Amino acid sequence: MTTRFFGAPVKRNEDRKLLTGQALFIDDVELPGMLHAAFLRSQAAHARIARIDVSRALQRPGVVAVYTADDYGDYWQRGPLLVPPPPIPGSVFNLRTQVPLAKDKVRHVGEPLAVVVAESRYIAEDALDDIDVDLEPLPAVIDLEAALRPGSALVHDDLGSNVSAHVHQSKGDYRAAAANAHLVIKRRFAYEHGISSTIETRGVVAHWEARSQHMTIWDTTQAPVFVRNGLAAVLGLGERQVRVIAPFVGGGFGPKIMMFYPEEVALPWISMRLNRPVKWIEDRLEHFFATTHERGQIHDAEIAVAHDGRILGVKDVFLHDGGAYDPYGLTVPINSQCTLLGPYVVPAYDSTFTAVFTNLPIVTPYRGAGRQHGVFVIERLLDLAAHELNIDPAEIRRRNLIPADAFPYKNGIIYQDFSVLEYDSGNYEPVLDQALQAIDYSGFRQEQEKLRAQGRHVGIGIACYVEGTGIGPYEGAKVQVQANGKVSVATGIGTQGQGHFTSFAQIVADQLGVDVTDVDIVTGDTDQFYWGAGTFASRGAVVAGNAVNEASRAVRQKALKLASDAFECAEEDLVLADGKISIVGIPEKFLSLGELARRANPMRGAVKPGTEPGLESTQYFGPPSGATANGVHAMIVEVDPDTFDIRILKYVVVHDCGTVINPLILEGQIHGGVAQGIGNAFYEKLVFDDQGQLLNASLADYLLPTALDVPRMQLGHTVTPSPLNPLGIKGAGEAGAIPVGPLFAQAIEDALQLKEKNVELLEIPLSPSRIFELIKASVP
């Protein structure tokens, strides 16, 4: 087989629909008799619900129903635990998952209290104002440290504290490492991560068909199979009675995996009760507090180093803001804990975190999923050590990289997928070299002196990271050659712009000798593919991609077998190309794949025992553990010394995500990740007051990077295939976003020569006004 499409910058199959306005997004679903739902949301972060009176709302013309928690009866159940805590000895996890509608008390601004169902969305929203609610305010738990002090108000009264989780992991002997160290540096770091803010907000459409006793749910979810299974259970239906469709979804980045959102629980129940289809589309204001966030962590971390800059050990104690509920288990703080170790040899590590309940919206993974918090800490610690030891920042990193002959490299602590954290493969130093060369690291230092002499404030940063990707449990794919010769592929994951309609088609096209455009991919429809997990943790291409490959190979074998029977020749004498199988050297003697598909489904005769009809196969792939990608980002910035406005002059990414399916799509993933990283590093911060009110809940106040903020990026790649899957792929979805914070801090410090002024940038985001405040505060 000659590989034609795998690895090539193939243009995307899905573009035409999207470019002509023909792709189906959630709010495009229109059904006869459809009703519209709107949710009344709490305006208080923490309060007792004294009374909800919906009687006036019910009188408004066009309102069909209004429901509160009491109406749910037995249907009122807390959401499921999505990811159980990994088996780490001694860890504490207090499970308190979200509720479908608030009962007794509200725990964050935006928590739904009631749902109005009306003939139009306009009427439903009008009727929200007709609902009378008495809330008795309680002290809001906002500050992470205050939340843990005795006497703090409690987010969950029955718990007796605000501790969501407490986990300690260690390897080696940090105390001994510190005792023997040339230098120990200790600092406090604060890292905020904002909201994914997909351009499409969330939405749900539920359609119960009483005649067929069947429920169809369109949902902007990243995990349709999980949603199908979970909703079937709570609705008292069999899984086969529920079909969940994740149509084209306008960006995911993590929060669209969360389940169940209260709206996902409400809509199917309402549709069953009223026997009509019902739609809910989130508006942007709701998105700011009804969709999950990532937010802050506070790290008290220290590094013990030898005189040559080698890391002897790291100790970290951190607090993680989990928000009002913890349906996602430990995933985000565990990622922070594990990813802190980065691409470095860290002989001793002692890490403890406490996840804290607050009266703020729920925290679940958002692109990077806690990894950037850990990367910020280790990268900044290395910068501080480099400064103290008078070692160049790039050089101290090089001295600590895991050597190429040390893989697979065991890190000795437990990762989010329950395995012991092990880097499957890697070759880190060439990545660093390539990045330094691309940014012209040595040349820049000379240039910098010249520019400084001209009064310009330019600085450089370099940051390394690893990214755990492609975790299990499994994905599957069904590959089917149709009678018209086109290939249909169904997989259980959802898609939110990752290019699956193309990258998976490339895999199939190579195996089956067809054109990429002749492969039609279906994702996110549980009736098309029953099993699966979802699109998260940079795993789609790795896990589903390999399942697609396995299924395509099986179909290829079936086609060759059928053709060898038909031609009465050996399979080795056949060639599969251009949608047909021919005998080597006799191209005019061929059978098309479509014809073989027809023959595989005979009208008469008998299908032989041990075979099955159809030219199709369903296969599954589950990796033993996650594949670890790595990379280095480098950046040159110029800072205006008066306004602290920041301009990125050059941005370089060198990255190793194993074998690349489609370099064009990969570039797009990295560009987008960096853009989100820049927003995160620069100014994306959810600003809450001490009452838990979000002060910047609009896109005019919570700024997303525009085309003027995101620089042109220069990308480079190295390829170290993963041994954990036959295609050698590692995930790439989150890589762009992970190291931007420390890079930004390092480059700004360098540009403004802050070390000389005893100013250290130990927090993210670093907006111009924040940099101004930090510098001002340091001047006595």
Next chain:
Amino acid sequence: MQPDRHEISVSVNGTPYRRSIESRMLLSDFLRHDLLLAGTHVGCEHGVCGACTVLLDGAPIRSCLMLAVQANGHELSTIEGLASNAGELSPVQKAMHDHHGLQCGYCTPGILMTMTAFLKQNPQPSEDEVREVLSGNLCRCTGYQHIVDAMMAAAQAMRAAAP
């Protein structure tokens, strides 16, 4: 309360429509849910993200910030009208495909409409000018680089094709 209704006539992509609508109906909702031209997307409903951008008499406007009644008697263009009747993509659409200028595609309709109007007005833009105009449309997936590349290529293709 009886909603006040108005009879309006608009032309969308050359097709005339006549509808009776509530005065408070947003133009974006009218296009999407009354005319079932759902290619125009709504991202923020407060005029920042630009996903809902359509052309009103050739000029880009935010259809979430305008009432449908205000469009009475005007000509609108939406993403559904960009390709030729035979299905051939416009130069801006084609360049977006060629340069991987879209990922989830949700913001794409607004970007196509904004840039179609811009490139008509300024057929030889600099990259800075493209970025300046594009900065009114938010994209969360692409980091903009491929969109900028697509627009520079589209401008060139349109110049080459101009008589």
